[in-house]
Amino acid sequence: MPSTKDFSLVYDALNSAGTFSEGDTLTGKVIFTLGKDTKVKNLFVKVKGDANVRWTEGSGDDQTTYSAHRRYFKLKQYLIQQDTTLPKGVHRFNFRFKIPMSDMPSSFKGIHGKIVYMLEAKLSRSWHMDKTVQTELNFVSRSYPSTGQQMEPQVGSVGKELGLISKGMVQMTATIDRGACFSGETVTVVVKVNNSSSKKVTPKFILNQKVVYYAKGSTNSSKKTVCAMMADAIAPKTEKTLTCPMKIPLNQAQTINNCDILTVNYYLKVYLDISFAFDPEVNFLLVILPPGATVPLQPFGAVGGAVGPNPPGAFGGPSNSDFPPPFVPAVPYPVPPGPGADGYPAAPGPAQPSHMRGGYSNQMPQPASSYGPLAPAVPSQSVHNPFPSAPPVFQQGEAPPSYVSIFPTSNEPHTLSNT
Template identity: 50%
Template sequence: MSPIQDFALVYEALNNSGTFSEGDPIIGTLTFKLKKDTKVKNVFLKAKGEAHVHWTEGSGDNERSYSAHTRFFKVKEYLVAEKDEGNKLHQGVHHFNFSLTIPKGDFPSSFKGHHGHIVYMLEAKISRSWRMPTTLQKQINFVSKSFPHTDQAMCPQSSSVNKEMGGFSKGEVQMSATVNRKACSPGDTLSIFAQICNSSSKKIRPKFSLEQRTVYRAGTSTTSTVQTLFKMVGDTIGQTPEETASCKLTIPIDAIYTLHNCDILSVEYYIKVYLDIKFAIDPEVVFPLVVTPSSSFVSCEDVQPFPAGAFGVPSYSDFPAPVFPVELNPLPTGSGYPAPDATQLENITSGNNYQWPQNAPPYGASSHAAFVPPSVQHSAPAIPPQYQQGEQPPSYTFPCA
């Protein structure tokens, strides 16, 4: 029977959310009790981050498996250094204070999906000669600081599409859609507007959806899963020169952050605005959306609509972008957001036999000062232009078959 009892690993983060990011220290205490004097080879602690994907395709003799693995980093610190003659630890309770620093780098956030995961682990191990090592593992919640395209997160993005009816139907349908944000956080609400011109003989229904697409990669092979997180159906629209449909979309509070910086796994979000037309291919516009942990984005001064025609959608630059109703204008007019206050680290207190040294070597200790993000100045966003009273918007011709 092992003489090691009550093997426990306690750690804490420098922020109130309990998450870790690149360059953060992991500070805590390793505790165990020995029933008798025991000789050990070493006692060490390590932190590591890695991603793994695996899936199968086909069945029977045609079944094939695909897998891939990536390690982002591994940091190791000996609490009891290894000696040829071993180390004798006395009977009783032993406490080891530790501090490991996560390296700086472009690492993805923690993730768990159907065909793979991204895991960051803290592991403690006691090794003894001719014995199985005593091991304890705990996952840490890692949140990346790297996100794409958040420099103009508050800017709207727009796109247009039209469809000419064929067969037994006449006329044409045109739609121009706008989303008021390019990036957001879980719990945020987006405003979506669609201007629709239905000069056909068909009745149509506008639909809005939020989709999460996860892609797994192993070499040149890929597989993916798509999950619809939100869907809304608008009212039926008959023949009309112009109709505006709108939607308020709230990002689920448990939504996974966008993952773009892992070679074998990625998570992307798309907002789809499309028209449901019976017995016809539904015209649609698709907007990419970045989901990040923070909502303190930088607004843009010059609104640059999302280029039409992206993701295979036809471009029609002469179709006007929709005008936001004044009472639903999604763009804030404030000057920005205050920089967050630094969190204070509470000292770890315990009766221990081994105090952590004040001037430890690299990876053995790190500054206990909390990470304070730099203050970001936010400029007031531009407001989409409105038509003046009495002014007529430009005319547009919608051809009919």
């Protein structure tokens, strides 16, 4: 029978979604059972945030691997720092961390890279394999660009003269009620179509996610469809206006542009499906933010108040943060209106806010405009936070000291066990 069993790590949730953000306090317990009196070399808990990308191009002798890594922070706390004999029985050790108040991206996993925040506990004994248990934290960044102008309607237009098979002109104007929204919300798309041609046309809508990976001066990208819908066909020689709601999936990953090796952007494509012809289209850069984000997400020109499901000051639920909400300056600066190489509106590069005012079609350029900048980045931190050098030995049946609870009693802990 092993002398150490039921080695587990429990952390206290701050909200129903189980998310953490910059400045939050992370608390929990390391729990294990000893089958006999055991000499422990050390016991520690650490929490860290890392971004990694990796992909391979070519084959054989021409194969090249591209990779990059960024560490945002690493905190380590010793619960037992020197050889200590623990008695037989159940042991519980409390830990407590303050997540640094730095500009860090949200958790994300893609094809060629990921952003992961990990909590880990390790128990070491002489002449024994280490006991390790870890679990991922769902980190939601508070660092987001000023979105005042993005809360205004976004408009794009396109026109197309059909060719030999079908005669006539097709014109479309598409409007979305705003260019920034929360996951789980509904974006309203209004399409006005003047079909002067001899063919029917069908309005279609696709929300695409585009992820770009950066390493060693090279880039790789992936694209996937988040959701799609279509409206009724519009007959020839007909003018029609359609209103189509598109619901953003509830737990959709947010826009990420504060990581220099990985960016995540969303594009809402509105187009007319025309058989035997190139489809005219308008693309909007859509900023997706996490539920609970508040100011400065009010409509442009509004004063005070919050936009979104939670009251002012809320962000992903209650937070044990000693820091005020992030300040986002509202000084605008221009954004080029042109499309990227793939035909989508040009998205900002890494560590830049993702905003665009007005849609862009691949046939009719739109005027330039402006948006607010992202708050300046704070350098990432690496902190070593040791426990007192002489940790107490807890006797069987004796309750170890614990931190004062600062969480609602209704919150359930998250547990990951490794026996």
